[in-house]
Amino acid sequence: MSDKIENISVVKKANVYFGGKCVSHTIQFADGTKKSVGVILPSTLTFNTGVPEVMETVSGACRFKIKGEDWKACKTGESFSVPGSTSFDIEITTEPYHYICHFD
Numbered sequence: 499m500s501d502k503i504e505n506i507s508v509v510k511k512a513n514v515y516f517g518g519k520c521v522s523h524t525i526q527f528a529d530g531t532k533k534s535v536g537v538i539l540p541s542t543l544t545f546n547t548g549v550p551e552v553m554e555t556v557s558g559a560c561r562f563k564i565k566g567e568d569w570k571a572c573k574t575g576e577s578f579s580v581p582g583s584t585s586f587d588i589e590i591t592t593e594p595y596h597y598i599c600h601f602d
Contacts, residue, residue: 502599503535516543522599534599542589549582550602558595563587 509524513534520543522536538560553562560571564586572578580586582602588595 503533516541519543523580532601534601536597536599538590538595538597539589540590540592542587544585544587546585547580547582551580551582552556552577552600552602553573553580554598555587556598558590558593560595561589561591 503525506525506527509526513524513536514520515522518539519541520536520538522534524532524534526532551552553572555572555574557574559571561569561571562578563569564580565584569589570578570591
């Protein structure tokens with residue numbers, strides 16, 4: 499996992515969800531690929547997915563539960579995949595959770 503992302507455009511306006519508990523910015527690569535880079539503050543939130551996503555943990559830790567599955571843990575340097583057209587719960591209990599969301 500690299501410490502930086504190069505050759506991108508950043509959408510200036512932040513995506514703010516759940517009253518500010520999750521804030522992200524959309525980044526776009528020259529080939530049109532989009533990702534979001536963000537932070538989730540301690541909370542338990544439910545996200546819906548339209549397309550498959552990979553949540554890469556940059557810093558912090560979380561527990562997550564994909565709809566119909568059991569809770570699992572994810573920490574710095576790890577990632578988890580979420581199918582499209584579903585939902586997942588994410589629980590952050592201590593420090594902020596920094597992530598990159600890769601959209602397929």
